[in-house]
Amino acid sequence: xxxxxxxxxxxxxxAVGAAGGKGANLSRLVKLGHxxxxxxxxxxxxxxxxxxxxxxxxxxxxxxxxxDADRVGEQARxxxxxxxxxxxxxxxxxxxxxxxxxxxxxxxxxAVRSSALDEDAAALSFAxxxxxxxxxxxxxxxxxxxxxxxxxxxxxRALAYRLSSGAGVHAISIAVVxxxxxxxxxxxxxxxxxxxxxxxxxxxxxxxxxxxxxxxSRGFDADSFVVDKQTLKIEATVAIKSEAVVMAAGGGVKDxxxxxxxxxxxxxxxxxxxxxxxxxxxxxxxxxxxxDIEFAFDHAGKLFVxxxxxxxTAAEYGxxxxxxxxxxxSNIIESFSGVTSPMTFSVIRRAYTIVYRCFAEVxxxxxxxVQENRFVFENMLGLFRGQVYYNLLNWYRLVGMFxxxxxxxxxMESMMGVRQPAATVEAAPQPAMQRYFVELPALLKLLxxxxxxxxxxxxxxxxxETNFRENYSRWSKIDxxxxxxxxxxxxxxxxxERVLWKWRAPIINDFFVMIFYxxxxxxxxxxxxxxxxxxxxDLISGEGGIExxxxxxxxxxxxAVAARDEALREVIVTQGPDEALSRVRGExxxxxxxxxxxxxxxxxxxxxxxxxxxxxxxLRDNPAFLLMLLRNYLxxxxxxxxxxAQDAREKEIRRDAERRAFGAIRSPFKRAVFRRxxxxxxxxxxNRENMRFARxxxxxxxxxxxxxxxxQFTAEGLIATPQDVFFLTLDEVFDYIKxxxxxxxxxxxxxxxxxxxxxxxxxxxxxxxxxxxxMAYHRNAFAGPRDETPIEEGVLxxxxxxxxxxxxxxxxxxxxxxxxxxxxILVAERTxxxxxxxxxxxxxxxxxxxxxxxxxxxxxxxxxxxxxxxIRGLTDTLKSGDVVTMDGSAGSVHVVDP
Numbered sequence: 099x100x101x102x103x104x105x106x107x108x109x110x111x112x113a114v115g116a117a118g119g120k121g122a123n124l125s126r127l128v129k130l131g132h133x134x135x136x137x138x139x140x141x142x143x144x145x146x147x148x149x150x151x152x153x154x155x156x157x158x159x160x161x162x163x164x165x166d167a168d169r170v171g172e173q174a175r176x177x178x179x180x181x182x183x184x185x186x187x188x189x190x191x192x193x194x195x196x197x198x199x200x201x202x203x204x205x206x207x208x209a210v211r212s213s214a215l216d217e218d219a220a221a222l223s224f225a226x227x228x229x230x231x232x233x234x235x236x237x238x239x240x241x242x243x244x245x246x247x248x249x250x251x252x253x254x255r256a257l258a259y260r261l262s263s264g265a266g267v268h269a270i271s272i273a274v275v276x277x278x279x280x281x282x283x284x285x286x287x288x289x290x291x292x293x294x295x296x297x298x299x300x301x302x303x304x305x306x307x308x309x310x311x312x313x314x315s316r317g318f319d320a321d322s323f324v325v326d327k328q329t330l331k332i333e334a335t336v337a338i339k340s341e342a343v344v345m346a347a348g349g350g351v352k353d354x355x356x357x358x359x360x361x362x363x364x365x366x367x368x369x370x371x372x373x374x375x376x377x378x379x380x381x382x383x384x385x386x387x388x389x390d391i392e393f394a395f396d397h398a399g400k401l402f403v404x405x406x407x408x409x410x411t412a413a414e415y416g417x418x419x420x421x422x423x424x425x426x427x428s429n430i431i432e433s434f435s436g437v438t439s440p441m442t443f444s445v446i447r448r449a450y451t452i453v454y455r456c457f458a459e460v461x462x463x464x465x466x467x468v469q470e471n472r473f474v475f476e477n478m479l480g481l482f483r484g485q486v487y488y489n490l491l492n493w494y495r496l497v498g499m500f501x502x503x504x505x506x507x508x509x510m511e512s513m514m515g516v517r518q519p520a521a522t523v524e525a526a527p528q529p530a531m532q533r534y535f536v537e538l539p540a541l542l543k544l545l546x547x548x549x550x551x552x553x554x555x556x557x558x559x560x561x562x563e564t565n566f567r568e569n570y571s572r573w574s575k576i577d578x579x580x581x582x583x584x585x586x587x588x589x590x591x592x593x594x595e596r597v598l599w600k601w602r603a604p605i606i607n608d609f610f611v612m613i614f615y616x617x618x619x620x621x622x623x624x625x626x627x628x629x630x631x632x633x634x635x636d637l638i639s640g641e642g643g644i645e646x647x648x649x650x651x652x653x654x655x656x657x658a659v660a661a662r663d664e665a666l667r668e669v670i671v672t673q674g675p676d677e678a679l680s681r682v683r684g685e686x687x688x689x690x691x692x693x694x695x696x697x698x699x700x701x702x703x704x705x706x707x708x709x710x711x712x713x714x715x716x717l718r719d720n721p722a723f724l725l726m727l728l729r730n731y732l733x734x735x736x737x738x739x740x741x742x743a744q745d746a747r748e749k750e751i752r753r754d755a756e757r758r759a760f761g762a763i764r765s766p767f768k769r770a771v772f773r774r775x776x777x778x779x780x781x782x783x784x785n786r787e788n789m790r791f792a793r794x795x796x797x798x799x800x801x802x803x804x805x806x807x808x809x810q811f812t813a814e815g816l817i818a819t820p821q822d823v824f825f826l827t828l829d830e831v832f833d834y835i836k837x838x839x840x841x842x843x844x845x846x847x848x849x850x851x852x853x854x855x856x857x858x859x860x861x862x863x864x865x866x867x868x869x870x871x872x873m874a875y876h877r878n879a880f881a882g883p884r885d886e887t888p889i890e891e892g893v894l895x896x897x898x899x900x901x902x903x904x905x906x907x908x909x910x911x912x913x914x915x916x917x918x919x920x921x922x923i924l925v926a927e928r929t930x931x932x933x934x935x936x937x938x939x940x941x942x943x944x945x946x947x948x949x950x951x952x953x954x955x956x957x958x959x960x961x962x963x964x965x966x967x968x969i970r971g972l973t974d975t976l977k978s979g980d981v982v983t984m985d986g987s988a989g990s991v992h993v994v995d996p
């Protein structure tokens with residue numbers, strides 16, 4: 099190997115090929131300004147020179163050529179014997195000793211360490227396989243130590259590791275670091291990813307008295323310091339350190355007993371531990387990967403970094419990789435639960451981009467600001483292991499475009515059901531003059547524009563509904579199979595142009611709800627003394643006119659008809675859903691009821707479970723599901739079929755809430771303010787649900803457009819089945835039609851996606867909330883911090899949404915498709931609008947996910963079902979048949995009989 103045999107510490111950053119992994123890292127640390135003991139690198143060229151000079155190279159090559167895993171120990175010893183007896187040429191010896199004397203000093207002790215060329219590579223780690231020697235002094239001792247490090251490159255452990263890892267054995271060479279020896283008071287190792295729990299937000303320091311050999315070679319007990327990277331808070335565990343490794347007289351090391359009065363004291367002060375953590379974090383950030391770092395404090399208290407190497411086993415790179423992103427599925431899991439198809443994700447990502455650009459523009463954000471933040475609008479969502487997440491920091495950035503960030507962010511978090519605010523997101527600090535002359539006018543302008551929009555909310559809503567109704571009525575009558583692929587594509591683009599780009603009213607109303615519901619919540623707590631947080635829910639119940647409840651109410655009317663017809667009732671109750679549908683469809687005596695089914699499917703046939711997921715079959719595909727729902731109604735509590743009684747109950751809850759609220763407010767002025775806020779909150783919530791129903795309808799149309807394209811692609815032999823189109827993205831389909839595709843093998847692409855998404859369904863989903871760093875899909879575990887708050891034994895707690903205290907058995911459902919319910923308390927991880935038809939068959943509703951403004955909570959309130967959402971540990975704690983007492987006002991669930 100060519101190149102200089104000696105590399106100096108002050109010669110700049112050395113390449114790994116010349117200095118080995120350890121030497122290259124040390125030179126980089128020096129360049130970065132860290133305190134590193136002076137060192138010299140004896141490059142691999144020195145070993146090559148010695149072996150070629152003595153002629154030993156051919157004998158070693160011959161042994162390596164026949165290396166055998168069964169004889170590796172014997173072969174390693176033979177090579178080591180050759181290397182250890184190889185003389186160092188005089189000129190090389192002189193160059194080494196001169197460099198060491200100049201850089202380190204002739205009387206100082208040195209540490210002689212291995213530095214393999216492929217040491218600490220991305221997929222390899224030779225840590226601990228090669229030999230190092232401490233407290234070496236004297237020319238002969240130094241040369242001998244270097245030769246012994248050379249020999250260790252061929253020891254049994256190193257050769258066996260190379261064979262097993264495929265690292266190669268035919269060009270083995272090694273550099274040697276000769277470093278000034280620090281006589282440490284304390285030393286240790288710091289990991290920039292906590293290896294105990296895998297946390298990338300914690301630094302773990304292991305430290306003891308004396309040299310690090312006590313940790314590395316002896317396994318002595320050591321102190322442990324866990325340091326939070328953001329706060330530098332320390333959690334220390336102090337060990338009884340009865341032994342230490344220190345310098346022996348004349349060189350080398352020896353084990354000594356630690357004095358009893360020091361053994362139980364921490365080896366590092368808090369200040370020293372923080373200084374180690376800060377240095378480690380800086381090194382990690384510079385190297386952009388988690389690091390395993392050796393350090394030492396001398397007796398004067400000075401910190402030295404002895405070496406650093408990447409942690410090759412770390413699952414995550416963590417903050418060192420940069421680009422921190424925070425992902426949270428909060429309320430979005432209600433609409434897109436479980437694995438979601440590529441087509442659905444591509445459609446909703448595009449829709450969010452359009453809709454929120456409209457929102458920013460309609461709220462008066464300058465076009466230049468919108469353009470500058472286009473990356474924010476285009477990246478509101480993410481997909482991990484097939485599941486949809488909010489890119490939460492971009493939502494904060496969206497809110498941050500508006501003045502009054504700190505108020506708006508709290509309302510946004512409440513509306514989205516964000517359980518834990520993002521700790522690192524704060525409004526940019528502004529000088530007082532800027533706040534008065536820039537922020538205040540902007541805030542007043544926003545309030546003025548918002549006030550105008552809020553004042554016109556009824557008009558805006560009516561205009562939106564008229565536009566939607568006219569377009570939807572026309573689109574829903576189109577025979578999609580009569581259109582060619584490019585015409586279907588243009589029809590989808592027409593949906594975007596005529597509906598999505600005019601989605602201003604729903605977005606303004608969402609902002610309207612965010613403000614007024616948030617204010618109502620604060621006022622009920624402050625003015626009405628409602629510390630439990632349920633009064634505002636009771637106040638907005640019983641509003642009526644919420645279109646989302648109509649499908650369930652229509653089914654209740656159908657059930658009431660069936661209850662009066664004994665023959666029809668018997669068919670629905672005693673037959674399976676498919677057979678019951680066949681009987682109703684086929685027998686003339688049920689013609690009138692069959693007409694009711696057709697009418698229901700005409701109005702609501704686009705609905706289904708997970709109805710915003712385009713790949714899901716609709717009620718039109720599976721009308722037998724209606725018969726299963728009707729069976730539940732007919733075998734449950736007959737009083738639940740009485741819509742008038744249900745409405746009366748909700749009205750009474752509302753009147754009682756008004757008595758409580760206004761009874762607590764004495765000031766006429768406050769009463770007037772409260773009344774106005776309440777009226778606006780009620781209106782906003784009602785509008786929100788009704789316009790969400792428009793969203794469901796448009797998604798139903800998109801589903802049918804994509805299916806029509808799938809049928810035509812199948813007929814042309816491009817894909818195997820029409821349903822396969824959902825494994826493609828919207829752009830991939832349109833690009834194939836337009837001639838802008840970069841991949842035209844659609845069937846091959848679908849096969850790849852199918853394998854990937856089937857693995858997602860069979861595997862472990864990503865956590866509900868987690869951070870990624872660097873490249874989002876690389877070296878990130880998609881795991882969030884665990885909630886260590888203990889769950890109270892026998893009691894579960896969540897957010898109260900709809901009042902009522904009942905005791906009964908629970909029915910735990912993962913999916914509503916095969917639900918047979920007869921008055922149980924429904925327990926689910928999450929629900930979406932497609933679950934609503936189940937609500938008349940239950941006595942109460944408990945949901946693990948969701949917020950007080952989630953669809954399930956609002957509709958359950960309107961239908962009179964006591965409801966609690968956001969119950970941590972719900973589906974892991976309860977099983978079907980468990981008897982509980984739930985209090986919808988207090989948000990508590992007591993397990994009575996597990």
